[in-house]
Amino acid sequence: MLQSLRNDGLLRRLRLLAMTERDPAPAYEKVSGHRSRPGLTARAGSPCRPPALMSIAISAPLRRCESDTRDILLLLAAHVVLWTGFCLLYLGPSDLQNDMTEAFSWAQEMPLGTYKHPPFYAWVVHGWFSLFPTRDWAFYLLSSTNAAIGLAAVWAIAGRYLSGPARLAAVLLLETLPFFTVQSFNFNANSVLLSLWPLVTLLFLRAFDRRDLAGAVANAVALGLAAAAAMLSKYYSGIILLCCLAAALAHPDRRRFFGSAAPYVAIAVFAAAVAPHVLWHLHAAIGPLQYMASKSHSDTLRILGKAGLFVAGCLALHALLGAALAWLWRRGRASAPEDRPAESSMGDRRSLAIFALGPFLLTVAIALAFKVKIVTQFAIPIFSLSPLAAIVWLRLAIDRDALRRLARLAGIVGLLLLAVAPFAGAWTLRHDIEHAAEPRRLLAKRVTTLWHERIGTPLAIVAGTESYALGATFYSPDHPTDFTAFAPAYAPWIDAQRLRRGGLAVICLKDDEWCLGEAAKYQGLDSWRTEIGLAKRVRGVTGRPFDFVVLFVKPGQTLPLQPIRLREF
Template sequence: MSDPVSSYYPGSEPSTARADEPSLAAPLALLLPIHALVWTFAAWLSRGNLDVQGDMIENYVWGAEWQAGYAKHPPLFAWITAAWFEVFPHTDFAYFGLSAVNALAGLLGIVALAGRFLPRRLAIAAGLAMAVSPLYSNLAIKFNANSVLLSVWPWTAYFFVRYMQTGKRSAALALGALAALAILGKYFSIVLLVALLGAALARPQWRARLLSVDSLLVAAAGAVVLFPHLRWLVLHHFPTFGYAERRTGGTLPAAALRFGVYTLAQAGYMLLSFGFVVGLVARDRLHAAKLILLSHVRPSLHRDLWCLAIGPLMVVGVIAVGSKTQMASVWGMAQWFALVPLWVAVLDRAAVRLEPGRAARMLCIYWALALAASAAVGYAGATRNTDDAAEPRAELAAAVHALWRERTGQALPIAAGSVHEAQSVGFYSDGQTRFWDIAEPETTPWLKAEDLARQGAVLVCPNSDAACVRKAASFSHVQPISIDVAKKAWGMVLPARGYQLFLMMPQQG
């Protein structure tokens, strides 16, 4: 096969191309932002708080400091969060909007990648099919180090393919920059880079491109983007490496078993997308389903996309088992950027007729079910008083800020205490409140204990967190103020929860 220089491979133009493709592609493309809006509302309906684990508020309080690295992870997702809330209000709905936009950016990347091998309408259909997977819907709503890769990996793969196909220097520079951004999202992105390297080495034309002088531009662009973080790592003695190392360990059989479970979970994540693609088939859907399943184990059906689709899973298996890592299924949520394009390309090569126009009807049904289920989940959580639905994080923050302003006439400068509660006080603010970790101050080096004494701070602890109350009392040397805070949801006032507030007044003069 010759080295392609256009959007499609010579000699393999899809047999289902139509003259009216642009007029069909435009309304299909509009379904993607509608999908993002639907899932913003779905998340808002189903969740009384951002996430129980507190990852999303942690993103913000870290990112607001604009550091080149943080104690647990590299900085990309924290930067994105901080930048978003420079523009949008500090509300749950706006945060869910960020999550949905991140997923939308990834879906557009999948469409762009598919467009290197397929006509536009089928490339968009591939993106729509991926959109219904939990990876780009329900799981994507929790914006963190895993979900940020949903947007970065597809675009990295797109510019990789574009550079391999065309050799353009602009594509090489973009590839290097995006590969570095993937690493800045999560070190797990080494999986993507190894998989892309393997794909380049496996294809003769791509291998020649990889070994060309212009590939130095890829390395140069990546080095420029990574340099600030690498410098931070050296200056701070590689704290993120220590956090990552704590996620490894165990026995070889346990790691192999866990990888098997991981792989089964990935298959489960893709079931809805599989059904969506089969639903687009005009005739003989059983034959189409068999072809899709066969595409996973027969690279010859489409070698280029097969390497991109299956390569990351192979790399994950080698690394996970070799390092004895107990893989969490969500770690690989970004790795399937090329799988649906592979399915569609294989069907197209086999002259299986797809009708992308069906996507609108299928998505309308999907959206209606998603919104109804989300409302049911949210209402049930409120009636059962579960933590994710009833914990009054925003209400607590409002009470703390109001009390501080009443006592001082100023905006609250610093929040500390129990991590989730203090970080919530930082997030649900006017952007001026910073977070300090009283239990592990080394993780928030941008503030010192003397800053709290000089600027003033509120230490907030749930009544149930006795360790926090003791630590806050010992640190602040002030008497606590007890408050009860309740959340209102679905027309109900949920049971109140009690907190202890330690107000450290700012020094005068």
């Protein structure tokens, strides 16, 4: 009898399970960035599901979460591999650009500031090359990794509005913008913001959302540090901080936020982090503010023209993104309303509008107000949320099939770029496009060898024609420091004692009259002068020849120092 009762109980449970599966309670869950049709998820307050269905309802979102994470990791890895490889194939015949070798030169000194920019991105270079060898591929890997960090931050922000295919599409579509691809190769004060501005945005949103004290303070500390890193990379980052302030003031929940500890903790951490640089700037002979002032102009028509070109250039650079969005819009016109992204809260909508449009509008407004000449390189960090904003505002229905097509097209384009890159690189060398034929690496090694033979000490300090002096800091095995413009005002870490200990190698293009004039001031000292002719040959292609004048000033002498002057670079 006991066994019979057990069997009856088992049968009743099986019948209940079957009935529940035939008639599940209607509910909506967020799938693939959209509200799904009625499924297995229980409504709030409904009776508990049988264990089998509960496991299904719980494990399915977990599997989707794992799939989303796997997809974004694959996309980030593909981005790093593709664009690092493209750099090596396309830029292989060229040597590193001036901004990169300049950052490396500063990185060796770990300054609190430089005459041109704040120091953070030079600190990043210092940390990077303490782990990696001084090779071109390592610098290009840094550039692509920096962009990938920005993509990851955008993916995290997109999770507030979308999930699944739509969330990943908000990141994948950024590959259509040159800012995250071909304009990210040159690691400098603009491109480092590709990672920092999205991180500041993400941490601000998290700090605003957290209501528990510990979580709010932790996110506020992280926000303060990220904001300081952005400002210590380029003062232009004040724009993203203004956007944070505007988003906080525009949010319906602003009273709670400003009544909490979060904003004040973030401000305190930010102030403490930037204070050493501020103190440095107060005592510096020439700093970024003077450099910025040298870039402003009083010609109103010229400023208006530059602003107009900036706006037109930004629109043109969005052409591929516009085409992709148009295709997604046409494809999703017939989608049911429940297949489109759900409406966000008013606060989230306002925040997205401010962070998506604010940087662009503020850049143009400030340029016009302060008569600053702006170029499209300034736009590198300001459009990271463009695809996300378009998907949310247009309520684009993006399913797995659409995402696969976009990814397949991106993969095909990437493979084509890799196939064409070596031939394009050879063409740039043959025709000296973007200074590709300049033999900076060859000259640095030749000068180092001659210095060792003639002087017998490590090459410590170089100066001269900018691209070649900076190139020597990276490509010379001795990694000398650059005595910028022959003046301590531009290289305050170099003084008379350091010049006396290390000597000086002056590298001038033979037709660089300014450099030759500076070198002539040292010819009365114990020095040695020579001329060098070089032509770069890479992959069977020979670039045009270059002629140089090199002057070695031996250590142990007192060198004349130049007066402070602001030179246009």
